[in-house]
Structures are given as structure tokens and as C-alpha cells.
Amino acid sequence: MHLSKKAKRHLLLGASAITVALVSVGLTSCSKPQAFKPSKWHTTMEKHPAIHDPSIVMVKDKSGKPHYYVFGTHVTEAESDDLVHWNVPFTTNYENPKKNIILGNFDKNLKVPFKWAGHNDADSAGGYAIWAPDVHYDKDYKWADGSKGAYLYYFANSSTWRRSVISVAASKSIKGPYTNVKPIVYSGFTKNDATDGSDRNIKYTKTNLPKLIKSGKVSGWSDKWNMPGGSEWNHFYAPNAIDPAVFTDAHGKTWMVYGSWSGGIFMLRINPKTGTAYYPGHDSKTKDGRIIDRYFGTKLLGGYHQSGEGPYIMYDKANKYYYLFITIGGLDYQGGYNIRMWRSKSPDGPYVDAKGQAAPSYKEATGSKINTKYGIKISGNYKLPGMDKSYKSCGHNSAIKTPNGQYFLVYHTRFSFDNNFQLRVHQMMMNKENWPVNLPFAYTDKKPSALAKNKIPGTYTFYNLGTQTSASDVARKEITLSENHLVTGGMTGKWKIEPKDSKTYYLTITSGKTKYNGVVTTQYDNEEKKSGWKIVLSAIGNYNETIWGFKDLK
Structure with missing residues (x-):
């Protein structure tokens, strides 16, 4: 999450978690762990809680029924059985600083990362900066008493736009509390004594690098990490250590992808025993020439301070693709925040978009927003006809495939003239080319019925999300799908469908040189003043555009 100083407002919070070691005198020393007490969540129900940078996690109960959790920036969280109604255990950001349900007592449990960033320092002056967590279950995590299995809470602390640290904490319950905090990767350090935003010394000896170098895990200092002279961070090359997201690949290996603006998006393999x-x-370098840094890992895309943050990778066993989501643009309501998507057959890339372009790895500075040329744009600013305000800066997403084969995109949105934010969940469906297309309305728990193909022709409210990053809304137009399979109005061309299942059709629209592949289905519109069932279309074009359309189901 890339924020200006004005946008960063953090409150104090905390919680306590202490492990007591008992050593028997005169006998072989042994450890007796304190009995674990999971946090109790006292919740209220909300449909769109104020959760920024939401990361979704699914947990099955003893009967196999899925249960969903989201975790967000400022130590916020919620749970749901249906992805519509959310039980929310917080009323303010950083709630209950002395006994937080997730991270316990911050001053005690986060003492090590706070020495570097994120606590009453620079942009976090007067409070905390704890951002963009991601929770991952690790069955091989090893506790001090020898027991295995933990929920791991990956999170970032940040003091400036480049000085940050990603850490991991562990719990035996997804609800917390999480303890055993261990830093993983730092950013913003220098070879020499220096400062950045405060009087705090940012020399690399204050990070985990000296221990890693001494143990041989990292070969030594790299001059690439700093500008010439060794007293300033090289943000063109090296990443900002925030926005972690963890996933498991097809072979059972665990990876963490991370980064924001600066040197780009990187990934590291995760040790399952320690997190x-x-x-x-x-x-070294990848086969296609991307950076593999001795400390930061493999570069996926970006660099030279082009916008791009909130990385998330979803692996789909059905089609064996890894889907990479990145949000570009500025995060406030005027920043044009929007989600881009690529895919790969390998967890570490290269990732390509619908145009066949590899995700860009920049090699020089440029003042232009060249990143808008890459990645399928799947979100944007738009206003539904029956709403008083627009959706703005929809981004920093996670994604999930449920046990019944449904795909969902989870992100936060802002609104016209308003930097407040809310959680949104949209269903995605796979098109014929194995790209997940984002449906236009927020998900509801209403079950669609069969869709007769003779209902599909007609006039649709139409949006082309385009490829640009802009503060403006995308244009709202109308198109007509005629019974003789012509497209007229705001787009011209030809259309055809073929059955996907009883409720959905694959859709192909050809307009000039652009071919859009997507779906036609039904959704219940609960967002406009007049709710009701709609026939909706969503498709991705071979020039990285997403199109949406909808009309009343009659």
C-alpha cells in the first residue's frame, strides 16, 4: 500500500501473549508450553465492512463446510459463511492496543520489526503502521514444543515509502492471537549511517542481513541496493517490503510475493518449518533475463518506481495456471487505482497478459505511465445507472476458488469524492481461454435459475474498462445484441454464444481486430436503488480490455 504522508493516520493498539518456559532444576531441561487460548471474536454483521487491502482465506469445518475470513490493513478482519454477510469483530482501526485479538500486545510482540519501522516514527508518528496482512495455513510449521501446524500471519510495518519490513507471526487458531514474530525481509537500508524521515539510523546492520551474511544464507552486501555513495536506498532497483501474499504451488512449495512501486514486485520461497x-x-537471472537478487528473491515485474502493488497469486489446479493480480495507480479516490491480471504455467513466471506480453521488468526511469500498456484491466471507475455515486479506485485484491468451483475477486473500493472504503466481493467465471472474467455486480447469495438463450438478444447498458489509469469514470454506453448476431451502438461487430452450463453461456464478440471471450449469465443487482435480476455479460479482449454489459431479466 503506497501512501502519502497525509493519507497515513494510525492509532495505538496492542495485546499481550507470553510464552512461559519452565526448566526443571537438576534434571534434563525441557519446555512446557503455556496452554493456547484462542481469541474470542465478538462481532456485528455488516455487508460491506471497512477493510482495506483485503486478503481472503478459506477454512473448512469438521463437516467440510467452507468458512471464509478476510484480513486487512490496520489490523482489521471479518468472517463469513456466504461471502455476503460478514461478522466483524472491530469497530475502529488498531482496536484495543493492549490486547488486540490478532497481534496481542504490539509493543511486546512486534518489538523487533518496530525497531526498524511502523511505530511512532516518520510517517507512522503518533501510532502504528501495520499493513496488508495475508494468512496462510502451514501444516509443517514447527513450534518450540515440537508440535506442528500453524496459521501464519504475514504483514508489513512501514515508516516511509521505502523503509519497511515484512514479518510473520504464528497462531494455532486463525482467529489469533498470533505470536512468535519473525522478520523476513527489510527495505530502505543503507551501507553507511543515514536517516530517512526521522533521526532513526537506517544502516543495514539494523536489519536481519548481518546474521544472514554471517550464516552464509546471503553472500554479502550488494552495492545495487544503494545509490552511489551508499547513503541512499536505490528504489529504482530494490523493492519496498510491503504487501506480502503467500501461496502454495502445484508441487507443494510455498512462495511469498510482495512489493510496492519502487524496484517492483518480487517473490521468495518460504521455509515451511519456520514460515x-x-x-x-x-x-543471478531467470531464463528470460529477470533479476534474481541474493536477498530479495526473483523479480516478477515493475521497477524504476512505476506504480504497482498489492500482488496476489492464485493457482488453479483445474487448468494449471498461476494468475497474478497487481493494482496500479494511486490508491485515493482520484488516483485511478485498478487491478491488472497476468498468468503463467510456472509460479515464478514469466507471466503474460491477453495480448501475449510478458509482465514488464523496467530497466530505466521514465516519466510516463508505461505500465498501462500491460496486464488485463479487470477493474476501473464506474457508475451504475441507479446509483448516486461512482465506484472509485477498486483495488488491492485477493482471489479464491471455492470447493464448488466458483471463483471470487475480493478487493476494496472507494467512492466519488470520498476516501472512505468498503469491502467488495465479485464472482468471476472462466472463459473458454481460461481467463477468469470479473462479473459487474457485487456477489449476492441469490441462486440464479436457468437462462434461455432467446432472452439474450436486446439492449444492454455497456462499459469498456479500457486500459488507461484515470480518475475519471469509464464511459457508460448502450449496445444491442440483435437476433441475427450483430452488435450495434457503443460497439459494433458480431456476437455468438455456446452453452457453458444451464445457467451460463460462453460469449464471443468480434469487433474489428479485437476478439472478446467471456460469459453471459444472470446476477441479482442489489446495488442500485431498484434491485432485481439482470442478464450480464463480461468478456476479456485480446488487447487487455474488459467489457461489461447488463439488462433487466424479463
Whole structure:
């Protein structure tokens, strides 16, 4: 999450968690763990809680029924059985600083990362900066008493736009509390004594690098990390250590993808026994020429301070693709925040978009927003006809595939003239080319019925999300799908459908050189003043555009 100083407002919070070691005198020393007490969540129900940078996690109960959790920036969280009604255990950001349900007593449990960033320092002056967590269950995590299995809470602390640290904490319950905090990767450090935003010394000796170098896990200092002279961070090359997201690949290996603006998006292998990283150790390059840094890992895209943050990777076993989501643009309501998507057959890339372009790895500075040329744009600013305000800066998403095969995109949105934010969940469906297309309305728990193909022709409210990053809303137009399969109005061309299942059709629209592949289905519109069932279309074009359309189901 890339924020200006004005946008950063943090409150104090905390909680306590202490492990007591008992050593028997005169006998072989042994440890007796304190009995674990999971946090109790006292909740209220909300449909759209104020959760920024939401990361979704699914947990099955004893009967196999899925239960969903989201975790967000400022130590916010919620749970749901249906992805519509959310039980929310907080009323303010950083609630209950002395006994937080997730991270316990911040001053005690986060003492090590706070020495570097995120506590009453620079942009976090007067409070805390705890951002963009992601929770991952690790069955091989090893506790001090020898027991295995933990929920791991990956999170970032930040003091400036480049000085940050990603850490991991562990719990035996997804609801917390999380303890055993271990830093993984730092950013913003220098070779020499220096400062950044405060009087705090940012020399690399204050990070985990000296221990890693001494143990041989990292080969040594790299001059690439700093500008010439060794007293300023090289943000063109090296990442900002925030926005972690963790996933497991097809072979059972665990990875953490992370980064925001600065040197781009990187990834590291995760050690399942500790939740911390396997570092490359030496610099090298991927087969396609991307950076592999001895400490930061493999670069996926970005660099030279082009916008791009909130990375998330979803692996789909059905089609064996890894889907990479990145949000570009500025995060306030005027910043044009929007989600881009790529895919790969390998967890570490290269990732390509619908145009066949590899995700860009920049090699020089430029003042232009060249990143708008890459990635399928799947969100944007738009206003529904029956709403008083627009959706703005929809981004920093996570994604999930449920046990019944449904795909969902989870993100936060802002609104016209308003930097407040809310959680949104949209269903996605796979098109014929195995790209997930984002449906236009927020998900509801209403079950669609069969859709007769003779209902599909007609006039649709129409949006083309385009490829640009802009503060303006995308244009709202109308198109008509005629019975003789012509497209007229705001887009011209030809359309055809073929059955996907009893409730959905694959859709193809050809307009000039652009071919859009997507779906036609039904959704219940609960967002406009007049709610009701709609026939909706969503498709991705071979020039990275997403199109939406909808009309009343009669």
C-alpha cells in the first residue's frame, strides 16, 4: 500500500501473549508450553465492512463446510459463511492496543520489526503502521514444543515509502492471537549511517542481513541496493517490503510475493518449518533475463518506481495456471487505482497478459505511465445507472476458488469524492481461454435459475474498462445484441454464444481486430436503488480490455 504522508493516520493498539518456559532444576531441561487460548471474536454483521487491502482465506469445518475470513490493513478482519454477510469483530482501526485479538500486545510482540519501522516514527508518528496482512495455513510449521501446524500471519510495518519490513507471526487458531514474530525481509537500508524521515539510523546492520551474511544464507552486501555513495536506498532497483501474499504451488512449495512501486514486485520461497524465507544467496537471472537478487528473491515485474502493488497469486489446479493480480495507480479516490491480471504455467513466471506480453521488468526511469500498456484491466471507475455515486479506485485484491468451483475477486473500493472504503466481493467465471472474467455486480447469495438463450438478444447498458489509469469514470454506453448476431451502438461487430452450463453461456464478440471471450449469465443487482435480476455479460479482449454489459431479466 503506497501512501502519502497525509493519507497515513494510525492509532495505538496492542495485546499481550507470553510464552512461559519452565526448566526443571537438576534434571534434563525441557519446555512446557503455556496452554493456547484462542481469541474470542465478538462481532456485528455488516455487508460491506471497512477493510482495506483485503486478503481472503478459506477454512473448512469438521463437516467440510467452507468458512471464509478476510484480513486487512490496520489490523482489521471479518468472517463469513456466504461471502455476503460478514461478522466483524472491530469497530475502529488498531482496536484495543493492549490486547488486540490478532497481534496481542504490539509493543511486546512486534518489538523487533518496530525497531526498524511502523511505530511512532516518520510517517507512522503518533501510532502504528501495520499493513496488508495475508494468512496462510502451514501444516509443517514447527513450534518450540515440537508440535506442528500453524496459521501464519504475514504483514508489513512501514515508516516511509521505502523503509519497511515484512514479518510473520504464528497462531494455532486463525482467529489469533498470533505470536512468535519473525522478520523476513527489510527495505530502505543503507551501507553507511543515514536517516530517512526521522533521526532513526537506517544502516543495514539494523536489519536481519548481518546474521544472514554471517550464516552464509546471503553472500554479502550488494552495492545495487544503494545509490552511489551508499547513503541512499536505490528504489529504482530494490523493492519496498510491503504487501506480502503467500501461496502454495502445484508441487507443494510455498512462495511469498510482495512489493510496492519502487524496484517492483518480487517473490521468495518460504521455509515451511519456520514460515520465513529461503534466500537465493547469490545474484543471478531467470531464463528470460529477470533479476534474481541474493536477498530479495526473483523479480516478477515493475521497477524504476512505476506504480504497482498489492500482488496476489492464485493457482488453479483445474487448468494449471498461476494468475497474478497487481493494482496500479494511486490508491485515493482520484488516483485511478485498478487491478491488472497476468498468468503463467510456472509460479515464478514469466507471466503474460491477453495480448501475449510478458509482465514488464523496467530497466530505466521514465516519466510516463508505461505500465498501462500491460496486464488485463479487470477493474476501473464506474457508475451504475441507479446509483448516486461512482465506484472509485477498486483495488488491492485477493482471489479464491471455492470447493464448488466458483471463483471470487475480493478487493476494496472507494467512492466519488470520498476516501472512505468498503469491502467488495465479485464472482468471476472462466472463459473458454481460461481467463477468469470479473462479473459487474457485487456477489449476492441469490441462486440464479436457468437462462434461455432467446432472452439474450436486446439492449444492454455497456462499459469498456479500457486500459488507461484515470480518475475519471469509464464511459457508460448502450449496445444491442440483435437476433441475427450483430452488435450495434457503443460497439459494433458480431456476437455468438455456446452453452457453458444451464445457467451460463460462453460469449464471443468480434469487433474489428479485437476478439472478446467471456460469459453471459444472470446476477441479482442489489446495488442500485431498484434491485432485481439482470442478464450480464463480461468478456476479456485480446488487447487487455474488459467489457461489461447488463439488462433487466424479463
